[in-house]
Amino acid sequence: MTRHWSPLAVVYLALAVCGLVGTWIFNALAVVQLRDFFGDWLGSGPAVSSLTVDLLVAAVAGSVFLIIEARRLGMRFGWLYVVASGVTAFAFTFPLFLAMRERRMRALAAQTHSDSIDPAP
Template sequence: MSALRRHWTPTAAAFLVLALAGLVGTWTFNVFAIVQMRDFLGDLVSSGPAVSSITVDLLVVAVAGSIFVIVEGRRLGMRFVWLYVVLSGVTAFAFTFPLFLAMRQRRITALAAEGPARLS
């Protein structure tokens, strides 16, 4: 098996596809906001209760997911796991979280190949 395809399970590939969809989907609208010179944060909190509800919902999920990324990444011995959290502020959590899940799946597959004792 080639080095590039090693550890890419169907689950890891699915998470990678979701990461790319999250990046393209969020940045399409981010570019619109930049081109239209919109107040991004102001629009999030002042466009009505429904938008504010979704904003709070996603913010809580992003914080919980960030904690999971750090804890799980450390448990599995993944390097630079903090970078996923930092990049989520620059790109989107809809990109970095599925990307982390893809890399996590690859790490689990690699550890399993080393032996079952490595996963505990």
């Protein structure tokens, strides 16, 4: 059996870890400081609101891509990445999905390659 962890998949996985750690540090600070988490998104000035809208639109577009791509590649539970982003962060789940997508594409390519070398009788 071949390994499906390509360098690109490892980069995506490293980005997922950075996204998880980075966002949870600030989430923990918000909790410790008793901040109004959702109020801070829109109430901390136009720059924060602009960034919020920017990231939310990108997350929605990424979620649509994620679900469609997971179905196209036959990846089970693609919707779970979208749900998990609500309790972790999209900065974690999207690169994680990309890493798993890369692995899936390499596995499919390896399967196609082995089928073309050794066709079934």
